[in-house]
Amino acid sequence: DAIASGTITDLGTSVKVNARLISAESGKLFSVASVEIPKNDKVKVLLSQSVATATVAGATTSGSSVAAKTAKTAAIQTVKKEDYIFELLGAWYYDDVKGVVCKVKVTNTTEDAKELEVITGKHYRTMIYTDAGDESVFQRIKIGSKMNTVQGGYYSSVVKKIFPGSPEVLEIIFYEISRSATKINQLQIKARGFTIEFRNIPLIKE
Numbered sequence: 615d616a617i618a619s620g621t622i623t624d625l626g627t628s629v630k631v632n633a634r635l636i637s638a639e640s641g642k643l644f645s646v647a648s649v650e651i652p653k654n655d656k657v658k659v660l661l662s663q664s665v666a667t668a669t670v671a672g673a674t675t676s677g678s679s680v681a682a683k684t685a686k687t688a689a690i691q692t693v694k695k696e697d698y699i700f701e702l703l704g705a706w707y708y709d710d711v712k713g714v715v716c717k718v719k720v721t722n723t724t725e726d727a728k729e730l731e732v733i734t735g736k737h738y739r740t741m742i743y744t745d746a747g748d749e750s751v752f753q754r755i756k757i758g759s760k761m762n763t764v765q766g767g768y769y770s771s772v773v774k775k776i777f778p779g780s781p782e783v784l785e786i787i788f789y790e791i792s793r794s795a796t797k798i799n800q801l802q803i804k805a806r807g808f809t810i811e812f813r814n815i816p817l818i819k820e
Contacts, residue, residue, distance in 0.1 A: 621690065621703060623719075628652050634818070691815075695808050697724045698776075703783070705798055707791065707817045714742065714750075714791045714817065716801055718784040718810075720757070722776040731773045731806040732757065732784070743799045744817075746792035754787040771806070 620633035633647045651657060691702040703717040722728050732755055733740065741751045754761060757774035776782050786803065798815040 624653075625650070626653075629657060691812050693810050693812065694723075695810055696805075697722065697728060698730065699723055700784075700803075700810050702801075702812050702815065705801070705815045705817055707793075707795065707819050709793060709819065712789060712791055712793065713753075714788045714795075714798070716742070716786045716788075716798070716815070718786075718803070718812075719781050720776060720784050721781040722778050725778055727775050727777045729773050729775050730757065730782075731771050733771050733804040733806060740786065740802065740804045742788055742791075742801050744791060744795035745797050745799055746795035748791050748795060750788040750791060752786050753789050754785075756785040756787075758782040 620631065623630040623632075628650050630648065630650045693700045699721040701719040701721070703719055705714055705716045707714050720730060739751060740755065741749065743749050755772050757772050760772050760774045774782055784803070786801075795817055797817055799813065801812045801815060803810040
């Protein structure tokens with residue numbers, strides 16, 4: 615049995631489709647594919663519609679439970695805050711370091727460049743809660759090329775200028791996460807002046 619997951623990125627004149635197949639039993643990633651498609655009229659119509667069901671070639675299903683898992687995994691979570699759109703790209707668990715990497719695409723919706731400041735001091739609690747009972751404060755945060763590592767200070771931050779039409783990827787790294795965790799109940803990100811939250815995020819095991 616397999617779970618299909620992926621993202622669709624609008625590049626203007628084309629769309630980029632990233633797809634993954636994940637084992638429904640182990641949660642491990644076993645196949646990936648990526649393709650860029652010209653955005654013709656048919657593609658524009660598809661992009662304007664909600665996806666209710668999906669068929670994945672070469673993958674078998676065993677009833678509604680797997681279909682429900684597929685829909686849940688493939689759902690794209692987005693949050694709109696303070697002239698930004700935050701789109702969850704996924705969360706990956708790496709067994710060798712017992713760590714989780716969460717990736718979020720950040721888009722500036724204004725016509726001017728804006729500086730996004732993510733607060734990285736421990737007091738501000740950018741963290742995750744997992745279904746295994748983990749409550750973990752981040753260890754590293756990266757926005758584009760800007761990286762910061764928590765060092766126990768009361769206040770520090772990562773600041774990145776984000777230009778219209780040029781989204782940046784925010785990566786947040788957490789360590790000492792239980793291997794038994796299968797999902798993140800809540801991811802909270804503290805930015806200057808506001809908080810972003812995502813819930814029920816499946817963990818992709820690497």
